[in-house]
Amino acid sequence: MSIFDDLFIFEMANSHQGSVEHGIDIIKEMGKISRKNNIRAAVKLQYRNLETFIHPDYKDRTDVNHIPRFMSTRLNYEQFTQLVEAVREEGMVTMSTPFDEDGIDWCMDQGIDIIKIASCSSLDWPLLEKAATTGKPLIISTGGKSLSDIDKIYNYFTHRKCKFAFLHCIAEYPAPLEHLQLDFIDRMNKRFRDVTIGYSGHEDPDDNTVTMLAIAKGAKILERHVGLPTQTIKLNAYSMNPSQAEKWVEAALKAKVICTTKKQNDKYVSQAEIDSLNSLMRGVYCKRDINEGETITRDDVFFAMPCNNKQMNSGEFYEGVVARKDYAMNSELHETRKITPTKLARSVVHDAKGMLYEAGIALGNDFEVELSHHYGMQHFRQTGAIIISIINREYCKKLLIVLPGQKHPTHAHKVKEETFQLLYGDLHVVIEGQEIDMKPGDIQTVLRGEKHSFTSTTGAIFEEVSTTHVKSDSYYDDVRISSMDPMERKTILKKW
Incomplete structure (x- = not known):
C-alpha cells in the first residue's frame, strides 16, 4: 500500500x-x-x-x-x-x-x-x-x-x-x-x-x-x-x-x-443477487413428449417462468442438445450444456477482449488471432497465450495476451529475434535462466537461440516486435510439445 x-x-x-x-x-x-x-x-x-x-x-x-x-x-x-x-x-x-x-x-x-x-x-x-x-x-x-x-x-x-x-x-x-x-x-x-x-x-x-x-x-x-x-x-x-x-x-x-469492488480483479456478485435474478429467469420446458437419445431443437421447447432448481434456463439452451432421459410434454428440461473446445475458446476470447478494452488498446480490423494451446484447449488457462498478428513483413508486430496465472512454456527461435514491451499488467520473463519482472513500459529483447518463457499473475498485454515470423520456428524444451504438429496446438481465428 x-x-x-x-x-x-x-x-x-x-x-x-x-x-x-x-x-x-x-x-x-x-x-x-x-x-x-x-x-x-x-x-x-x-x-x-x-x-x-x-x-x-x-x-x-x-x-x-x-x-x-x-x-x-x-x-x-x-x-x-x-x-x-x-x-x-x-x-x-x-x-x-x-x-x-x-x-x-x-x-x-x-x-x-x-x-x-x-x-x-x-x-x-x-x-x-x-x-x-x-x-x-x-x-x-x-x-x-x-x-x-x-x-x-x-x-x-x-x-x-x-x-x-x-x-x-x-x-x-x-x-x-x-x-x-x-x-x-x-x-x-x-x-x-x-x-x-x-x-x-x-x-x-x-x-x-x-x-x-x-x-x-x-x-x-x-x-x-x-x-x-x-x-x-x-x-x-x-x-x-x-x-x-x-x-x-x-x-x-x-x-x-x-x-469499492469487493472481489479483486472482478466484480463481486452476492448470493442474494443471484437468487433475486434466478427468481425472474425463464426455464426450458418441453412442448412435446421427448424420448431419451433424441436431439432437441428449438421447436421442441418453450421458455417460461419459473426456472426451478437444476432446470436448464433459457440462456443455457442450445440447438442440438441430446436428451439423457425421457421427458413428458410440459415437463422441465434437465440437461447441461457441454463444455466444448469451441465454448472454451469463446470464453478466453471474451476475457482477452475485455483486457484490451480495459487497457485502452484498439486493434483495428486487419489482424489474425492465434490461441496457442500447448496441452490442449482444456488446459489453455494454465498453459498458452493469445497471439494477435498485426504485421508480418521483413519486420513483424504482434500483441500477446497472457491471462491471469497463465504460463507460456520454455522455447527458442532459430530465425526470429524479438523484443517485448509490456503495455499492461505484470509479466515475469525467464531468459536463459535469468528471471526478469517487467512493469508497463519495460522493454526486453530475446536473441536468436535464447530459451525463454513468460507468465503473469494478474494478466498481461505486451507488444512483440521482431524480424519476420517463420512458421515452425518455435523449438520447445518439452518433447510432448515438440512432437506435435503446430496446427495441433494452435487455433487460428480470422475474426472474433
Whole structure:
C-alpha cells in the first residue's frame, strides 16, 4: 500500500492563529477523529522563513494581501517543532507545505513524513528542484494549473525518480460547485497511471456530497482546512470545525464502502443477487413428449417462468442438445450444456477482449488471432497465450495476451529475434535462466537461440516486435510439445 492511499489530510486553517497552544488543541481534536474512525490521517503545517520570504520593504505594509496575516501568525522553528511532536504523539502523519527553501530544510531537520507543494508553488522551479532532492514523498496541488502545466510537473518529478502524488484542486476560497470539475480526477487517473490522485476541497464545509463524488471519481487522498472556533476565533467560509471534519471523514468512508469492488480483479456478485435474478429467469420446458437419445431443437421447447432448481434456463439452451432421459410434454428440461473446445475458446476470447478494452488498446480490423494451446484447449488457462498478428513483413508486430496465472512454456527461435514491451499488467520473463519482472513500459529483447518463457499473475498485454515470423520456428524444451504438429496446438481465428 502506498503512503498516499486512503490518506486524510487536516490542513491547519489560518496558520492556527500563530498560537502553539491553539495549534495543539486542533491537533488533539483531529487525533480523536482519526482514532475513532481508524483512518490514516496527516496534520499539515505551513513553513515560511519570513525574514527572507517577504521583501524587507513590505514587511510592515498592511495594504498587500496575505502579508499582515503571515506576520501576525508567525512562529519560529522551535515552535513548529512542538506542533510536529504533538502530531506524532497523536499517532498521525507529519506533513508540511514549505513555501521557500528554508522551509524544506525545516521539514528535513524535523523528519517530516510528507512534503506538500502548494498550488501557488507548483511551478516554482527553484523550490521544486530542492524538494526533488529530499527523497521525501511529495504531494503536489494543481490548483490553477492547465493540463500542460501538470504534464511538465509530472515529467520533472518522474525524471528525478521522486515518489509523488497529485491533488486536483480549485484554488478559490470558497470554491463554487460549478467550478469544481471533478471529472478531471478521471482524466488525471488515466493520464498519470503510476501516480496517486487526490482531491483538495475548498467548498462549503457542510456539503459532503462533493467528497463522496471525489471518492467515486477515484480520489485516494482527501484534504480539507480544519480549525477550532472559540469565543475569539471564527473560522473562514471553507474551513471545517471538528464536528464538520468528523462528518466529512464519515462521508468519505461511506463513499469508499459504496464504491469499492469487493472481489479483486472482478466484480463481486452476492448470493442474494443471484437468487433475486434466478427468481425472474425463464426455464426450458418441453412442448412435446421427448424420448431419451433424441436431439432437441428449438421447436421442441418453450421458455417460461419459473426456472426451478437444476432446470436448464433459457440462456443455457442450445440447438442440438441430446436428451439423457425421457421427458413428458410440459415437463422441465434437465440437461447441461457441454463444455466444448469451441465454448472454451469463446470464453478466453471474451476475457482477452475485455483486457484490451480495459487497457485502452484498439486493434483495428486487419489482424489474425492465434490461441496457442500447448496441452490442449482444456488446459489453455494454465498453459498458452493469445497471439494477435498485426504485421508480418521483413519486420513483424504482434500483441500477446497472457491471462491471469497463465504460463507460456520454455522455447527458442532459430530465425526470429524479438523484443517485448509490456503495455499492461505484470509479466515475469525467464531468459536463459535469468528471471526478469517487467512493469508497463519495460522493454526486453530475446536473441536468436535464447530459451525463454513468460507468465503473469494478474494478466498481461505486451507488444512483440521482431524480424519476420517463420512458421515452425518455435523449438520447445518439452518433447510432448515438440512432437506435435503446430496446427495441433494452435487455433487460428480470422475474426472474433
